[in-house]
Amino acid sequence: MDRNAAWKALTVLMLFAVRAPGQTFFVDNFETDKGWAFGGSANQSWARGTPAGGAATGSDPIGAHAGSYCLGTNMAGSYASSESSYARSPSFSCAGYSQVYLHFYRWLGTKGSSNTACSVQVSTDGAAWTGIWGNPNPALDDGAWANISHDISAVAANQATVYVRFRLKDSGANPPRYTGWNIDNLLVDTSSVRTLAVSLSQFNCQADDDGVTLTWRTESERDCYRWEIERSTAQDGMYRPVGTVAGHGTTCDPHGYRYEDRSLPGKGIYFYRLAEIDLSGDTTHHGPITVAYDGQGIAEFLVEPAYPNPAHGQASIGYQLPLPGRVSLGVYDVMGRRVMILYDGDRPSGRFTANWDGRDADGRRVASGVYLYRVEYQDELGDGGRRVAVKRLAMIR
Ligand SMILES: [Ca+2]
Numbered sequence: 001m002d003r004n005a006a007w008k009a010l011t012v013l014m015l016f017a018v019r020a021p022g023q024t025f026f027v028d029n030f031e032t033d034k035g036w037a038f039g040g041s042a043n044q045s046w047a048r049g050t051p052a053g054g055a056a057t058g059s060d061p062i063g064a065h066a067g068s069y070c071l072g073t074n075m076a077g078s079y080a081s082s083e084s085s086y087a088r089s090p091s092f093s094c095a096g097y098s099q100v101y102l103h104f105y106r107w108l109g110t111k112g113s114s115n116t117a118c119s120v121q122v123s124t125d126g127a128a129w130t131g132i133w134g135n136p137n138p139a140l141d142d143g144a145w146a147n148i149s150h151d152i153s154a155v156a157a158n159q160a161t162v163y164v165r166f167r168l169k170d171s172g173a174n175p176p177r178y179t180g181w182n183i184d185n186l187l188v189d190t191s192s193v194r195t196l197a198v199s200l201s202q203f204n205c206q207a208d209d210d211g212v213t214l215t216w217r218t219e220s221e222r223d224c225y226r227w228e229i230e231r232s233t234a235q236d237g238m239y240r241p242v243g244t245v246a247g248h249g250t251t252c253d254p255h256g257y258r259y260e261d262r263s264l265p266g267k268g269i270y271f272y273r274l275a276e277i278d279l280s281g282d283t284t285h286h287g288p289i290t291v292a293y294d295g296q297g298i299a300e301f302l303v304e305p306a307y308p309n310p311a312h313g314q315a316s317i318g319y320q321l322p323l324p325g326r327v328s329l330g331v332y333d334v335m336g337r338r339v340m341i342l343y344d345g346d347r348p349s350g351r352f353t354a355n356w357d358g359r360d361a362d363g364r365r366v367a368s369g370v371y372l373y374r375v376e377y378q379d380e381l382g383d384g385g386r387r388v389a390v391k392r393l394a395m396i397r
């Protein structure tokens with residue numbers, strides 16, 4: 001087996017599930033209208049919009065939890081006196097699943113339940129409603145966006161038609177001065193706690209002659225703004241961004257992604273991670289996965305900086321050849337006198353490394369100081385001409 005074939009045989013294809021398969025039934029970040037219905041018997045003030053503060057008592061958000069829009073009662077202040085109203089979700093299916101959880105971010109300010117009753121309700125027909133949660137009797141003021149989860153399995157499990165509803169009913173006994181409901185990033189799924197913002201089911205990489213192709217797939221997404229592809233030469237090393245791909249925002253549909261990395265510096269083992277950036281700017285990492293690249297895709301002649309530099313008795317010099325050709329690599333002193341020839345002969349294309357041990361052609365250690373290394377390259381097709389690169393390094397004894 002020749003060298004390249006052996007190397008290619010090492011190419012790794014990885015496929016894995018990031019978490020046990022769950023199911024997302026409904027997601028809404030309220031950036032678009034998904035068909036919520038608003039209604040009630042008096043002074044209905046529900047809207048999809050941007051909260052502007054203004055409640056006379058207690059806290060009141062200015063802006064949504066994420067993005068521009070959320071759901072709530074009176075986006076410019078308090079709910080109305082004697083308001084009796086609701087916001088009802090579009091229907092979704094939970095058929096085939098026995099565990100169903102409702103998650104949302106909440107900023108609620110309200111009088112106690114004896115004056116204003118606020119509730120979360122679930123229905124399987126849009127007519128009969130079951131209470132899941134109700135506010136306590138002392139006044140409630142969240143004061144910030146709170147991450148709320150409710151187990152709604154008792155009503156929603158295995159049901160093909162499910163609705164959720166947020167309700168507010170004021171007695172009119174005292175003028176309301178609180179903000180009421182504010183709701184954002186609502187999610188119904190099989191997970192008891194709100195976990196990854198994105199359900200990633202596959203993440204693969206495959207090397208070919210031109211580089212590495214990454215593919216990944218999501219089963220659903222929440223607020224997925226952007227993917228950053230990161231690469232390292234060590235599993236626990238420093239990962240550098242090599243490219244970005246736009247996300248699909250919030251969706252229950254599966255999406256496939258693809259990114260081709262053509263910026264590899266040469267042959268080697270590489271590690272890739274996906275950084276998923278959500279609309280709030282939070283980052284979730286996936287991976288790493290690894291791949292062996294055989295370096296056939298090198299596009300141009302390149303001589304790398306010596307490593308380390310300054311060197312203490314040993315220096316490594318890397319260079320890349322786009323085509324097979326003749327290479328001469330020599331070390332010279334600053335007066336231009338040749339100290340050592342490290343390589344002189346034919347090379348295939350690829351990335352190579354020469355090591356200099358700080359000795360001259362007679363095996364004597366050279367004095368400490370600055371030296372030049374010069375790589376001369378003539379590819380076998382002759383179409384690139386003769387190319388020369390000269391760089392310097394410091395050798396310290
Ligand atoms: Ca939002």
Ligand SMILES: [Ca+2]
Binds near residue numbers: 072073074075
């Ligand atoms: Ca309000």
